[in-house]
Amino acid sequence: MSAVLSQVPQNITATEPDALTGYRTFRLGAFEFRRDAYFAKVSWQVKGQSRSHEMPADAFLRAMMRDVAWGFFYGWVNFDDVLGTRNHYGRVDLYAGSYNAEFKKAGVDHLEQFDTPVIMATFKAILADWVNEGFDPFAAPAETGSAFGFKQGENMAAIERFRVATRRMPGLASDSPLRDDLPVNRQFSDVPQDEPEIRARPGFEGQLHAFNLFKYLSRSDVTWNPSVTSVCKNSLFCPTTEEYILPIFHGNDRVEWFVQLSDEITWEVGDKNTGAPRARVTMKAGDVAAMPADIRHKGYSTKRSMLLVWENTTPDLPKRYERGELPPYPVTF
Amino acid sequence: MSYQTRFGSLQHFEKGSIEIINDDPRHYVFSNLFEVAKGAAPYEKVVVAKNLEYVIEALRTKGTSAWFVAAHDEFAVVMDGELEIEFVKLDDPGLAVAAGHEGSVQLAGEPKGVPMGSIRMRRGHQALLPASAAYRFVGIAEGVVLLQTIQGEHSIEKWAEICLH
Numbered sequence: 020m021s022a023v024l025s026q027v028p029q030n031i032t033a034t035e036p037d038a039l040t041g042y043r044t045f046r047l048g049a050f051e052f053r054r055d056a057y058f059a060k061v062s063w064q065v066k067g068q069s070r071s072h073e074m075p076a077d078a079f080l081r082a083m084m085r086d087v088a089w090g091f092f093y094g095w096v097n098f099d100d101v102l103g104t105r106n107h108y109g110r111v112d113l114y115a116g117s118y119n120a121e122f123k124k125a126g127v128d129h130l131e132q133f134d135t136p137v138i139m140a141t142f143k144a145i146l147a148d149w150v151n152e153g154f155d156p157f158a159a160p161a162e163t164g165s166a167f168g169f170k171q172g173e174n175m176a177a178i179e180r181f182r183v184a185t186r187r188m189p190g191l192a193s194d195s196p197l198r199d200d201l202p203v204n205r206q207f208s209d210v211p212q213d214e215p216e217i218r219a220r221p222g223f224e225g226q227l228h229a230f231n232l233f234k235y236l237s238r239s240d241v242t243w244n245p246s247v248t249s250v251c252k253n254s255l256f257c258p259t260t261e262e263y264i265l266p267i268f269h270g271n272d273r274v275e276w277f278v279q280l281s282d283e284i285t286w287e288v289g290d291k292n293t294g295a296p297r298a299r300v301t302m303k304a305g306d307v308a309a310m311p312a313d314i315r316h317k318g319y320s321t322k323r324s325m326l327l328v329w330e331n332t333t334p335d336l337p338k339r340y341e342r343g344e345l346p347p348y349p350v351t352f
Numbered sequence: 353m354s355y356q357t358r359f360g361s362l363q364h365f366e367k368g369s370i371e372i373i374n375d376d377p378r379h380y381v382f383s384n385l386f387e388v389a390k391g392a393a394p395y396e397k398v399v400v401a402k403n404l405e406y407v408i409e410a411l412r413t414k415g416t417s418a419w420f421v422a423a424h425d426e427f428a429v430v431m432d433g434e435l436e437i438e439f440v441k442l443d444d445p446g447l448a449v450a451a452g453h454e455g456s457v458q459l460a461g462e463p464k465g466v467p468m469g470s471i472r473m474r475r476g477h478q479a480l481l482p483a484s485a486a487y488r489f490v491g492i493a494e495g496v497v498l499l500q501t502i503q504g505e506h507s508i509e510k511w512a513e514i515c516l517h
Contacts, residue, residue: 187425188480206355215479216472223468226482227439232429233476248478249427251500254406256427276401278385278408278498280431282358283368288375297375300382301368305360305431307400307408309381322355329500331403348379349402352511 030137031144041170043148047141048131050113054079054149056168061102063115063129070127072101072115077156077166080149081266084156084178087142088244091135093330094337095270097315100294104138106272108337111138118270118315120293146178157241159262159323162205185247190230195246197230198238206262206323207237233280236260236325243318245328257328261320268294270315272337274349275330279306282324286310287317312340313347359475360386361432362412362496370516383514385410385431389496391514395489397456397499399509405454407507409499417489419459423449426456426481426501430473433495437479438488439468445484455504459486 032046045052053060059079062071074082082098089096091111097103100119105112114130116122150156152172153164157180185195203210215229232248236258239246243265245257261284270291277286279302286300291313300308310316318326339345360366365386370377385400389412392398401408411417413435421442428437442448442465449457463486471479475495481487489497501507 188427188478191480207357208355209357211474211476213474215474215477217469218471219469220467223439223441226485227469227471227480228482229471229473229477229479231476232478249425249480249500251406251425251427251502254403254500254502256500274403276403276408278401279368280359296373298373298377298380299371300380301370303360303366303368303384304358305365305384305386306368307381307383307385309379309401311379322357329401329403329408331406333404345404348381349404350381350509350511352378352515352517 031141033144033148036170039169045141045145047113047138048133049129050115050131052145059149061115065127065129070115070129074099074102076149077154078266080146080154080156080166083142083146085243085267087139087146087178088157088180092269093275094272095291095315097268097270099268103267103270105270107132109135111135113138118292118294120295147173147175150174150178156266157244159242180241183246186250188228188230188249189235191228192225198235201238201240203237204239204260204323207260210234210237212237232258233325236280242323253331253333255330255332257330259326259328260323261318261326262323263320265318268315268317271310271312273331273340274312274347275310275328276349277302277308277310278327278329279304280325280327282320282322284318284320284324284326287319289315291315309349311347311349312345359431360384362386362390362494378515378517380516381511382516385498386496388514394491397504397507398514399503399507400514402503402509405502407501407503409501409507411489411497411499412494413489413491413497414494415491419463419486419488420456421445421448421459421463421484421486422456422481422501422504423451423453423483424502425483426499427478428473428481429478429498429500430475431496431498432475434472434474434492435495435497436470436472436490436492437481438470438490439482440465440486441468442484442486448486449484454502455507456501457504458506
């Protein structure tokens with residue numbers, strides 16, 4: 020594979036653009052990433068043989084976009100039932116078949132670990148090259164152009180969005196902004212846009228704070244992309260708006276909780292290590308449910324909905340679960 | 353075409369479900385916060401989600417609550433109804449709650465300090481309950497508030513009663 024081109028960062032291994040499709044092919048360790056008009060194809064070597072896996076280009080790009088935007092997230096980001104990453108917070112595993120019971124059994128899986136900046140740089144370069152003008156991997160399918168076809172332009176504005184960092188609560192001085200400048204999403208046009216009335220006594224201006232969380236969510240321009248809206252020590256409220264399908268199967272390295280703020284999401288839940296189905300959880304407005312530390316989950320939302328994702332960022336939690344010091348279930352009753 | 357966003361309320365909520373394939377429904381600790389609040393006394397701090405020491409509590413907001421204070425920030429999200437939160441800057445917050453104490457503490461009687469003001473809130477509104485400031489809820493129209501906090505002495509756990517199993 021030829022490498023080091025002027026239009027990709029120097030530490031990325033990539034080919035010249037393909038003469039027919041216009042896309043580059045990338046290599047990371049023993050993995051090769053290639054795309055054509057419809058599919059992303061990943062290949063690797065195992066036992067002296069070449070193995071490969073294929074995904075629709077749109078699904079692949081939506082999954083990779085989340086992995087990049089979330090900084091590899093909490094635990095496992097399964098692009099599908101074969102390909103994915105596991106975050107070790109400083110290093111990241113890239114795997115094919117390692118958490119698929121049949122691939123493991125056949126011994127055709129492959130896993131490599133990379134320093135986070137290395138895998139991040141490669142994933143960003145793939146997105147930069149493979150996302151065409153008009154396709155937004157964060158958007159619901161009804162709100163974006165096609166991911167398919169030969170290379171046509173780029174969409175750097177869409178793929179360079181990152182999760183907003185909030186220290187305490189949006190709208191406070193020196194904290195993340197509210198979204199008053201964004202339009203209300205077409206599926207939330209009936210969500211009231213009124214604001215709470217803050218009546219601070221003289222001398223206490225700026226010390227009392229409130230905002231309309233549902234208004235804030237109604238103006239989100241992305242799907243399946245949590246943003247922090249309140250911080251209570253290591254407890255983070257990370258609400259998000261969901262439409263269509265969560266592009267990844269999230270494997271938990273800790274317990275996570277969901278509060279369904281509006282509408283309905285169905286969660287497909289499987290075993291974290293094998294992918295074997297365990298349950299389907301349908302959540303309606305007001306429902307609260309835990310996602311245990313030993314599962315993977317994927318959500319389906321027909322109507323754009325508001326979901327409160329609740330995370331615990333206490334340091335060392337993944338290792339405590341892995342060592343068995345903490346049960347995978349948050350409550351026993 | 354117009355979409356209808358469905359929120360729940362004390363008067364109208366529809367609980368979801370779990371279809372088990374190979375699991376125990378209790379692992380999902382599944383409840384509905386409106387159902388929980390409907391079955392609770394006003395301002396009973398019922399835990400609906402727990403992650404080690406951290407909790408989310410559902411409170412039915414009706415009438416006026418006792419005064420509370422915590423040594424750390426807490427957050428309130430109104431899920432139904434209308435309420436006002438009143439705040440007082442305590443003359444000596446260390447007397448009410450020790451620095452580093454986790455969870456909210458209920459004050460005995462009225463707080464000693466200076467009124468800071470109030471916030472009037474309806475469904476979807478979120479307020480900061482700042483560390484070391486005393487606060488109380490005044491229900492304008494009966495509803496439900498979610499509290500993001502740490503488990504305290506007044507937090508109530510009744511999982512078998514509220515969860516699918």
